[in-house]
Amino acid sequence: MILYDAQDKTYTLHTKNTTYQMKVWDYNILLHAYYGPRLSGGDLSYPLRCADRGFSPNPSEAGTSRTFSLDTFPQEYSTCGVGDFRLPSIELELPSGSRTADLRYVSGEVRRGKYGLEGLPAFYGGEEEWETLSILLRDAAAQVEVELLYGVREEYDLITRAVRVKNAGNETVRLCRCASLCLDFVRSDLDLITFNGAHVMERCPSRAPLRPGVQSVDSVRGASSHQHNPFVILCDRDANEDSGLCIGAMLLYSGNFLAAAEADQFENSRLVMGLNPYHFSWTLEPGAVFTAPEAAMVCSPCGFGQMSRQFHKAIRKDLIRDPWAGRRKPVLINHWEATEMYFTADKLVKIAQDAPELGLELFVMDDGWFGARLDDNAGLGDWFVNENKLPGGLRALVDRIKALGMEFGIWIEPEMVNEDSDLYRAHPDWALNVPGRGPSRGRNQLVLDFSRQDVRDHIYGQIKAVLSSADVSYIKWDMNRSLTEVWSAALPADRQGEVYHRYVLGVYEFAERLRRDFPHILIEGCSGGGGRFDGGMLHYTPQIWCSDNTDAVDRLRIQYGTSFCYPVSTMGAHVSAVPNGVSKRITPMETRGVVAMHGTFGYEMDLSKCTPEEKETVRRQTAFFKEHCDLIHDGDYYRLSDPFRNGPYTAWEHVSHDKREALVSLVTGPFRGAPPFLTLRIKGLDPALRYRVNGEGSWSGEVLMQVGWPLPILRGDYQALQLYLEAE
Ligand code: GLA
Numbered sequence: 087m088i089l090y091d092a093q094d095k096t097y098t099l100h101t102k103n104t105t106y107q108m109k110v111w112d113y114n115i116l117l118h119a120y121y122g123p124r125l126s127g128g129d130l131s132y133p134l135r136c137a138d139r140g141f142s143p144n145p146s147e148a149g150t151s152r153t154f155s156l157d158t159f160p161q162e163y164s165t166c167g168v169g170d171f172r173l174p175s176i177e178l179e180l181p182s183g184s185r186t187a188d189l190r191y192v193s194g195e196v197r198r199g200k201y202g203l204e205g206l207p208a209f210y211g212g213e214e215e216w217e218t219l220s221i222l223l224r225d226a227a228a229q230v231e232v233e234l235l236y237g238v239r240e241e242y243d244l245i246t247r248a249v250r251v252k253n254a255g256n257e258t259v260r261l262c263r264c265a266s267l268c269l270d271f272v273r274s275d276l277d278l279i280t281f282n283g284a285h286v287m288e289r290c291p292s293r294a295p296l297r298p299g300v301q302s303v304d305s306v307r308g309a310s311s312h313q314h315n316p317f318v319i320l321c322d323r324d325a326n327e328d329s330g331l332c333i334g335a336m337l338l339y340s341g342n343f344l345a346a347a348e349a350d351q352f353e354n355s356r357l358v359m360g361l362n363p364y365h366f367s368w369t370l371e372p373g374a375v376f377t378a379p380e381a382a383m384v385c386s387p388c389g390f391g392q393m394s395r396q397f398h399k400a401i402r403k404d405l406i407r408d409p410w411a412g413r414r415k416p417v418l419i420n421h422w423e424a425t426e427m428y429f430t431a432d433k434l435v436k437i438a439q440d441a442p443e444l445g446l447e448l449f450v451m452d453d454g455w456f457g458a459r460l461d462d463n464a465g466l467g468d469w470f471v472n473e474n475k476l477p478g479g480l481r482a483l484v485d486r487i488k489a490l491g492m493e494f495g496i497w498i499e500p501e502m503v504n505e506d507s508d509l510y511r512a513h514p515d516w517a518l519n520v521p522g523r524g525p526s527r528g529r530n531q532l533v534l535d536f537s538r539q540d541v542r543d544h545i546y547g548q549i550k551a552v553l554s555s556a557d558v559s560y561i562k563w564d565m566n567r568s569l570t571e572v573w574s575a576a577l578p579a580d581r582q583g584e585v586y587h588r589y590v591l592g593v594y595e596f597a598e599r600l601r602r603d604f605p606h607i608l609i610e611g612c613s614g615g616g617g618r619f620d621g622g623m624l625h626y627t628p629q630i631w632c633s634d635n636t637d638a639v640d641r642l643r644i645q646y647g648t649s650f651c652y653p654v655s656t657m658g659a660h661v662s663a664v665p666n667g668v669s670k671r672i673t674p675m676e677t678r679g680v681v682a683m684h685g686t687f688g689y690e691m692d693l694s695k696c697t698p699e700e701k702e703t704v705r706r707q708t709a710f711f712k713e714h715c716d717l718i719h720d721g722d723y724y725r726l727s728d729p730f731r732n733g734p735y736t737a738w739e740h741v742s743h744d745k746r747e748a749l750v751s752l753v754t755g756p757f758r759g760a761p762p763f764l765t766l767r768i769k770g771l772d773p774a775l776r777y778r779v780n781g782e783g784s785w786s787g788e789v790l791m792q793v794g795w796p797l798p799i800l801r802g803d804y805q806a807l808q809l810y811l812e813a814e
Contacts, residue, residue, distance in 0.1 A: 088196045088219045088238055094129040097194055097219060099236060101243040103392075104385040107131075108162045108221075111154075113147045114190040116223065118160040118270045122331060123387035133272065134159060139352075143169045158352060160270030163223065163234055163249070165189050166263075173300065173348045173358040176251070177263035179367070180228050185262065189223040189232055200237045200404075201248070205591055207338045207625030208380045209246050209404045215239060229255025230370075242400040243385060249360075249378040253370035261368040262583075265344075265360030267335060267381035269320075274298075274349035277323055281315040281647050286635035286668050288312045288616035289647035290730070295323060296355055302346035306364045308533070308569025308586060309340060309613055310620040316343045317620075317651040319390070320357055327725055328389040328769075334397060335359055336651050338405075338621035339379040341590035342366070365572065367583030379622065390650060391769075395722050398653035402720070405621060406656070408628040409606050414715045415629075416447035416493055417688055417708050418560070423636065423662045424692035427454030427461055431476045431483045435490075440693050442491040444701055445708030448560055448688075449487045450495035455480075456552075457507060463530045466502040467509030469548035471555075484556035495560030495608075496552070500545045500596060502531045502566065509544075516541045518585075520573040528567030537588030538576045542596050553604055561600070563627060565613040590622075597626035610658055610686075619648065624656055629686045631658035636690060637669035638681040639804055642729045642736045642753055645684050654740070655719035659685025661707070663692070673804045675700055679707035680751050680806040683718060684738065687711050714810070717742050717749055724769040726750070734764060735797075745772040745787070746813040750795075756803045767794035768811070777811040784814060 087100040095110035096119065107119040109131045120130035142157035145168070156170035166174035167186030176187045200216035202208055209216075219236040231254045237246035247267045253259050276296050280303045281289040294301070303314035310316050316339055321332035335357060337343050342362035349355045359381050368376050382400070386393035419441045421434060438449045453459070455476060457468030465472075471479050484494045503510050503517055510517065510532070517532035519525040525532050535541050553561075574585045600609065611618060611627035615634035623630060633644045641659065648657055659682040664672040682688070689704065696704065711718070718740050726737035737752040750768060771777065771787030779785060779795065795809060 087240065088217050088236075089127070090194060090196060091129070096129055096131070097221070098127065099219065099238050099245060100124060101238060101240045101245065103387060104243050106245055110191045111159070113145055114192075115145070115156065115159075116162040116189070116191045116221065118162045121269065121333065121385055145169060160272055160354065161268065163189060163232065163268050164356065164358070172350050173346055173356050174263060175265040175268040175358055175360070176232065176261070177363070178225070178228050178230060179260040179262050181257045181259065187230070188225050188227065190226070192222040192224050194219060194221045201235050203248055203377050203380060205594060206377060206379050207405075207594060207622045208248070209237060209239070209244070209382060209400065211239065211404045215241065215404075224254075228259060229253070230259060239400060239404060242396045242404075244382055244396065244400045246380055246382045248380045250375055251370065251378070252375045253372055256372050258372070259370050261370055261376055262366065263363040264368070264376060264378045265358045266337060266378045267357070267359040267383070269333070269335070269357040269383070271320070271355045274353045274355040275323055276320045276355060277325070278347050279319040279321065279650075280345070281317055281650065283312055283644075283647075285312045285614050285617065286633060287640060288619065288633050288644055289315050290643060291647050291650065296347055296349040298349050298351075300346050300348045302344060304344040304362050304364075305342050306362060308342065308572065308589060309565060309618045310343060310622070311568075312614070312617040315619065315651075316345060316359070318345045318347070318357070318359070319393070319650065320347065321390070326389055327391045330389055331385070331387055332390055332393050333383055333385045334393045334651060335381060335383045336397070336621045337379060337381050338625065339590065340593060340618050340620050340622040342586050361587060365583055365586055368587070369581055369584070382621065391724055394650050394725075397651050398723060401621065401624060402653050402655060406624050406628045407601070407626070409608055410628070414712065415608065415686065417445060417711060418448040418450050418495065419446045419688060419693065420450040420452055420660060420690045421692070422452035423667055423690045427459060429454060429475065431486070434483065435486050436694050437692050438487055438490055438492060440701065444693065444704045445712065446492065446689060448493040448495055450497065450560060450562060451483070452497040452562065453499070453564070455496070464504050464506035466499055466504040466531050467507040467534070467545075469498070469500075469545065469552055471552065480552060480556040484558070488557060493559040494557065495562065496558055497562045497564060498549055499564040499566060500549055501534050501536050501593065503534050504531050515575045518569060518572055518574065520571040524571045526570040528570070531567055533567065533569050535574050535576065535589070536592035536596065537574050537585050538592070542592050546596060546599055550603060553607070558604075559607055561607055561609045562612055562631065563597075563609055565618055594622070594626065601626060612658070616644070616648070619652065621651075624652070629656050629658050632685060635668045636660055636662040637666040637671050638673040638678045638753070639671060640669060641681050641684075645681070646725060646729050646736070646738075649723060649725065653719075654684060654723055655686065657685035660688045660690035661704075662690045674802070674806065675703045677753055677804050677806040679703065680753060680808060683707075683711050684751065714749055717747050721747075721749075722770055726766065726769065734762070737766060739769060741770040745770065745775065748777075748811040750809040750811070752797070752807045754800050754803075754805045757801060761799050764797040765794035766797055767791060771811070772813070775813040777813055779809050779811055781810075
């Protein structure tokens with residue numbers, strides 16, 4: 087519910103459990119008044135105090151009055167160069183060369199439904215569920231208008247934000263910074279949690295108290311990155327899974343981003359999130375509009391668990407567009423870890439041969455099927471089937487796979503090119519490179535200039551022809567290096583600051599075309615595993631390969647960190663062979679299955695090499711997963727322990743919406759002598775219902791939640807256990 091109080095000049099956004107308020111203050115400055123647990127109403131700006139503070143200047147309209155400063159009051163969208171010295175949200179370069187922005191409130195409009203963003207991913211939904219608030223701000227001197235957009239999804243406690251900047255004057259201006267979200271707090275006793283890592287170890291949470299000054303995470307790699315995720319949490323110092331105020335903020339963007347928090351001199355704080363200003367500038371001709379990517383916030387007054395569950399629901403229902411929505415997705419088998427690029431059609435068929443009988447439903451052919459792709463030094467950019475490997479073309483192989491009773495999926499990496507390719511030999515200028523430099527190589531490949539329509543059209547044409555040549559129902563879209571030497575031959579010198587963002591817009595346009603031309607194809611995103619795991623890609627690719635690290639123990643941590651924002655149904659996760667390719671660790675197959683069920687679920691191994699016992703395990707696991715898939719992928723998710731604490735086990739749980747079913751999964755740590763007696767307290771049950779556990783007994787929800795379930799002593803390292811609870 088969005089309310090405007092004309093007397094108080096406040097806009098109040100209510101969700102089921104939270105309230106957000108902004109207020110038009112003196113001189114038409116838009117202040118941020120409140121974000122927190124739901125309140126019944128009123129003007130919540132009353133604690134804001136006017137005072138003369140040294141070195142905090144006063145707006146020129148204030149004349150000789152010294153008690154109001156942009157530097158001391160919480161701002162709804164911070165400006166720069168006119169008195170607020172904290173993190174700016176927007177920076178304009180005007181024809182005079184000045185670099186300031188000064189925004190004043192003009193008007194606001196509330197309407198039903200959800201705004202959309204041309205060419206950018208955004209939450210979507212109908213007039214029943216969504217409301218939009220549009221606030222118009224103006225910089226009179228610059229003749230620039232800024233529209234702040236807010237989408238309110240009451241049920242999920244979700245507030246989305248986006249920003250449009252319009253040049254309403256007659257001269258060209260340049261936008262040098264344009265954040266999507268600015269959130270001020272009149273306190274700084276908060277913790278900041280970020281999700282960090284590296285290739286093969288993504289999204290590990292890191293929590294620290296805000297300290298004076300700016301703390302930030304970002305990406306300048308052209309993709310959202312393995313290193314830092316565009317999702318952060320600000321929370322009470324003592325917030326935990328079940329209590330404390332926490333606010334999660336995600337950016338729906340797959341390129342360079344910045345998420346910065348600042349604790350200021352008066353112990354207030356600010357979070358700013360959006361496009362990274364590094365190497366960013368956007369030329370706005372008169373009348374032109376720039377749209378900043380969408381950000382989305384969930385505030386939970388009672389801990390991380392509820393915040394995550396609200397994000398999960400919103401992402402599943404109102405962000406992802408899934409051709410399989412409402413249907414169980416096929417359990418897949420991918421041969422990458424078994425063969426890498428060294429395969430023939432016969433080898434692939436051999437791996438697929440036993441799969442249907444074991445319950446697998448989709449065969450994915452990974453990297454190595456096209457051009458002169460004998461290893462990772464050649465072939466990218468030449469998207470035609472290598473008939474030496476696949477005689478008779480794609481169709482012949484797909485027919486063989488389909489004859490086994492399986493669907494077929496294919497790997498692509500459209501944004502990349504090898505210098506050893508027909509494409510590069512014909513169009514060396516299609517790769518990003520700065521004249522006179524590099525290019526730097528990553529995995530011995532270069533990045534195509536996806537900011538260019540002609541480049542995208544060419545690649546799209548090739549890939550469309552391949553996809554049209556056979557019955558393909560799944561694509562794995564990879565992206566295996568970071569961007570360097572970012573310069574486009576197609577843009578003039580003064581517009582090179584647009585290339586990073588135009589690249590991402592190009593990726594989105596390409597994805598949208600794939601979705602339009604092949605609406606039935608399920609696309610799994612991937613960037614060397616989880617290098618582009620963000621809300622932007624999820625709008626186009628309902629699932630993303632979570633990490634190139636398939637070691638079950640490391641995956642417990644990676645998937646735990648990922649789950650703070652992203653639902654289990656989006657996390658690509660497979661059972662692979664041991665010793666694991668990354669860690670060399672040996673874990674039981676049972677455990678690998680339980681961990682992969684914490685995601686999309688599939689296998690990545692040579693099934694033809696499995697023992698009869700292993701095959702039996704695969705059969706059992708796929709049957710179990712299919713039976714409980716709705717509960718796992720659609721249920722409410724609870725983290726029951728933190729794998730980074732090196733406790734005796736890692737446990738998590740899925741509970742159905744009606745609380746009549748729950749699945750608890752648990753993996754122990756390394757075995758130690760004299761193991762303690764452990765009791766696991768289960769969460770989210772109905773206290774009044776009675777449950778059977780793995781088909782036996784009768785336990786009240788109340789008892790299982792308060793007293794818990796006595797865990798058996800599991801001998802051996804990394805043993806797994808699952809408890810299926812069903813109400814009587
Ligand atoms: C990336 C992916 C892997 C695999 C290889 C193929 O690393 O994450 O799963 O597809 O590329 O080259």
